[in-house]
Amino acid sequence: MGGVSEEKPWPDTIRAGDCEQHEPLVRRVLAPNPSPYTFTGTQTWIVGAGRDVAIIDPGPTGSGMSIGDPPDANGAGHVDAILRAVEGQSVAAILCTHTHRDHSPAAMPLKQATGAPIIGCAPLALSDDGPRADSAFDPDYAPDRVLTDGERIAGDGWMIEAVATPGHTSNHLCYALMESGALFTGDHVMAWSTSVVSPPDGDMAAYMASLAKLYDRDDRVYYPAHGPAVAKPKQLVRGMLGHRRQRERQILRELEKGPRVVPDMVKHMYKGLDPRLTGAAGRSVLAHLLDLESRGRVARDADCWRLVA
Incomplete structure (x- = not known):
């Protein structure tokens, strides 16, 4: 986990609900759920510039986020902001990296609004009586199709490949955009903080193996679900592996x-x-x-x- 400010651990310059272009095929809509655990909030990524798009990590719906979050910082209005961002395009797929409640609950209302299938990680619901550091699991997540490692989906001018990265959660997936070399890393790799690995579902050995897997790849840039884009992926992952080994020592x-x-x-x-x-x-x-x-x-x-x- 990263250091955070007691006063306000997120920049004032990023506005929730705005649609920001990051590269020709990639846009971002920020959810209004900033917290010590989500940084500026959940980042929903929109892939595609043609007839259809994919939505990655649709985010929260306003039903509450992490333990201790104020009730007005829970994602209300985020679905409407996403729909405004994709107006005039069809939604080919709604993809979730994992099923914490700051990532997947908006999938169902988006499906109802667009008719798009929910595709990606497997469903998961666990009870955990330990102190939670991030959001609880989304018990209502119901995918139409579960992707396995290496499976691909495609739309108008884009193709996305699933990259299995268990550790933060057992069902965590990253998504590689084949046209640009971008990897959407969910909560597995973030620049502002290390990922929380919380048993019983979080598994440190699996997390380390998944980091090593990403280190062996040649992705150009990472777009995480929280925090800034990662322009030097290998350097960051190498540092994260070293940090975890240092914690073990x-x-x-x-x-x-x-x-x-x-x-x-x-x-x-x-x-x-x-x-x-x-x-x-x-x-x-x-x-x-x-x-x-x-x-x-x-x-x-x-x-x-x-x-x-």
Whole structure:
């Protein structure tokens, strides 16, 4: 997770609801749901400049976002803004990278308004009694077609390929725009913050493998669901891999001092952390511990973790 400001962790220059052109085939509509977990808000990407378009990560509908968000910062009016942006074009597909509630709920009202199918990630609904750092899962997500790794869909002048990237969630997909070398990375890779990996569905080993998978690709630019575009993808992914390995080493150093519980590790590892993000930090530490446990490096007694001799 990235550092955020206590006062306002998002720029004033970006206006929700505006449609901004990023390249000939790519536009963005920002949802009005800024928060410490969504940065400026969810970015809905529109692909296509001809007769039809694809909509990636349609976003929220106004039903609430992350725990602790104010009730007026939840995406109200976002569907209307998307429909204004695609006026005069048909919608060929509504694509979701994953099913957190800041990404997929608007898929159904957009389908009802346009007749377009919902295509992309598999449905997923989990209960999790741990402290959530991001949005809960969308229980109403119902795709018409689930894409697997490497499957493609096409429209007028564009073709999109699914790239499976589990880790942040088990059903996470990125989408590659074949014509331009752009990759829509959802919550898997963002420039403003590292992605929260929250068990039981979030899996650190899968997340690291997915980062390595993207590092081996030759994408030109990343368009994440939150935060600015990434102009140097390999450099960022290399840094993210290094950051996660450094966190793992921090955890092992903490456990060298003796058995520890997660809150105590967070206190020592995340100096000066915004208190609102303590739960997120704990989930990521837990994800690392579960990965280390699967590799035989650590063990636990109830909630207390220790090194394996």
